[in-house]
Amino acid sequence: MNQRFDFAFSPAYRLPARAFGINPDTAWVQVAGGYLTARFGPWRLRTSVDNVVSTDVTGDYWWLKTVGPPHLSLRDRGVSMATNRDRGLCVRFELPVRALDPTGTIRHPGATFTVADPEGLAAAIADEQDRSD
Template sequence: MTRFAFGFDPAWRVPLLLLGVGPGRAFAEVREGEFSVRFGPWSLRTPLSNVAGTSVTGPYAPWKAIGPRLSLADRGVTFGTNARRGVCVRFHIPVPALAPGGFLAHPDATLTVSDPEGLVEALGRHARREPGT
């Protein structure tokens, strides 16, 4: 298992803590067969075989990137802790993350981890090991 911490901008640390999002509760994990994200009370989990692609993205406008966000344009989810850089992870089949009960699924997730290139590399390395991909 490889864990990637989110890169917190000091200016947003306290507001995010009020939402339950702190360094101990904000991370992405890549393990054999699974990709998961914890962002305070929110979470996302999917098989690695569902990861369609990744890209390093940013910078972002802070009002579009900080906190848990839903894109009204494409239903994508953002779990953001800074406006500098992150990773967009695209899925073959949309996954639930923001709404309870899983009735809202997201085709992609933007995650502002502290090591975007490392997450991209880990997802690519593990996805190549998935049977049938």
């Protein structure tokens, strides 16, 4: 099963995102073939759905911490790929994953994706995990 989720772009995020090559054509999350794959402009994240330990819908993000390119949390090393401040899906991983740093020196124990359907993305991950069992 192949499910693709588009990011929900709010007007205040469109121009800053575009400066980093992030637009509706280059920003999406896909669940397929046992993998969770995200593209956010030139940045990529890919991991097995079996590496996902939890998902939570979150929101009310601070604009300065989410606008533009992906952001690294100094608190927990998580990565945020955000196109709005309202809501998204926080995904936690058993083994930290690559996203910001192509060398893999910095790995992320979690990622937040502000897709248009965060509940649908959570369900797709759960369904794909069930299929891989």
